Amino acid sequence: MxxxxxxxxxxxxxxxxxxxxxxxxxxxxxxxxxxxxxxxxxxxxxxxxxxxxxxxxxxxxxxxxxxxxxxxxxxxxxxxxxxxxxxxxxxxxxxxxxxxxxxxxxxxxxxxxxxxxxxxxxxxxxxxxxxxxxxxxxxxxxxxxxxxxxxxxxxxxxxxxxxxxxxxxxxxxxxxxxxxxxxxxxPPVQAAVLASARAHRAEHGGCLLCSVVAAEAAGPRVVAATDDFVAYVPEAARWPYEVHLAPLACVPDLAALPGELLPRLMALYGDVLRRFDGLFGDPTAYMACWHQAPVLHRADLSHFYVQMFTTRRAAGKWKFLASSESSAGAFINDVSPEAAAALFRAAGDRS
Missing domain, CATH: 3.30.428.10 (HIT-like)
Structure with a gap:
């Protein structure tokens, strides 16, 4: 390999x-x-x-x-x-x-x-x-x-x-x-995910992300998938249009990914990005963030995933981080994740 x-x-x-x-x-x-x-x-x-x-x-x-x-x-x-x-x-x-x-x-x-x-x-x-x-x-x-x-x-x-x-x-x-x-x-997000992963391992055993990915891969929010990777709208998405992409196997980071899987991962990544452009029919501003395993804590968190989202909530409308999100850290999503997943699937058919 x-x-x-x-x-x-x-x-x-x-x-x-x-x-x-x-x-x-x-x-x-x-x-x-x-x-x-x-x-x-x-x-x-x-x-x-x-x-x-x-x-x-x-x-x-x-x-x-x-x-x-x-x-x-x-x-x-x-x-x-x-x-x-x-x-x-x-x-x-x-x-x-x-x-x-x-x-x-x-x-x-x-x-x-x-x-x-x-x-x-x-x-x-x-x-x-x-x-x-x-x-x-x-x-x-x-x-x-x-x-x-x-x-x-x-x-x-x-x-x-x-x-x-x-x-x-x-x-x-x-x-x-x-x-x-x-x-x-x-960073704070990675620290919070690490804490959740440790709690999951202590209570249930195994990898938190493996459990999440397995559940999402069998659920209604799948956007696109291959034999090795799945892209889905997370159940508790913070952004109106947000997709996570993850390997089905437990891989800590890109450096550890088997070489033959890299082209497949990147092809699916490109496919999901095209779906973002297809949502509203024009180039969509987005952030794509690769959450890899912390260098010093791979024993507790050893499964990478990609988080992709846009700050748009509709054509011509933007999701601004107002007081609840910016100050209290309490996100409010204006679009149901299930509806967003359906729109992402449809956007792939149009692209």
Whole structure:
């Protein structure tokens, strides 16, 4: 059974300020050795970690991010390939997938951890759902590679892969890209899931997510499925249109996924993203978040899943986090999960 880390092309380089950049190609044979011609000051992450004394939850203070790049046009996009007279974050004149340390990170330095940017295509106007199967697999391979590498860093407790698409959900660049945060602590959601997993194991034995996935795979909220993976609207979805995608087997993270399963996972992932666009007949802003097993607690929580959701609740209407959600942490969903699942299934028929 092969690992996802054993196949494909990978080239490493260094940007002019000392940050690492990695190229992942669909196949070997591409020259990605171009140098960064910019004269950047040495890279010095400057975030600060504080803790709310009332909730006990960590808060990252990263004031330097106020100066991060905001761009929607291809002409000044920092994620497009470099061209004469316009060097960017990606020195190569072309690429398939590029991964590099974030120039404006929320982690690193005295805080610890690391933030990376993952650019999914050299084409400024592409979307992940519209990429070919080979490219989706390359993206998955890059995520798996970085999951393994970042999990091995001293002090890292959680590797969180995510994509924000659309200005409506806070994406500051329209180029197709995502990020990876290697947290030096367990974020609140992961900490809560871990506590639930431990309670389930103590009371019932076995994996909490295995039980959830088995129940959902046999229920009315399935959106799409293969022999190895299932996508479903969770029973207690927080967002009007939210889908979880998980392996049927107990796999802790992308780095541990058998290599032959990665293309199947990424194909289903692309299928679900296309269903989001099919909901309202146009490109839908969404967040896609990969919840992987905590680095130090795999014995208690060893089953990854993907959470995909949009902040839309209907065509032309948005779900805002008002006082109940933002302050009390009490979510109110405007759409029944069963109705949402039916609409996702229908959206697949239209796509």
């Amino acid at each position: 092969s690992s996802v880390l054993e196949t494909g092309a990978r080239t490493a380089g260094v940007l002019s300020d000392g940050r690492e950049i990695l190229y992942f190609d669909d196949e070997p044979g591409h020259d990605r050795t171009a140098s960064d011609t910019r004269d950047l000051a040495p890279f010095t992450p400057g975030a600060e970690l504080r803790r709310d004394p009332l909730t006990g939850q960590p808060v990252l203070i990263a004031a330097h991010r106020q100066t991060r790049t905001v761009s929607s046009a291809g002409g000044d996009c920092p994620l497009c390939p470099s061209r004469p007279g316009h060097p960017t974050e990606v020195p190569a004149a072309d690429y398939h997938v590029a991964v590099f340390e974030n120039r404006f990170p929320s982690l690193g330095g005295a805080v610890g951890g690391r933030c990376e940017v993952v650019s999914f295509s050299a084409d400024h106007d592409r979307s992940v759902s519209g990429l070919p199967a080979d490219r989706l697999t390359t993206i998955g391979r890059a995520w798996a590679d970085r999951t393994a590498a970042l999990s091995a860093l001293p002090g890292v407790e959680q590797v969180f892969v995510f994509e924000n698409r659309g200005a409506e959900v806070g994406a500051t660049l329209s180029h197709p890209h995502g990020q990876i945060y290697a947290y030096p602590y367990l």
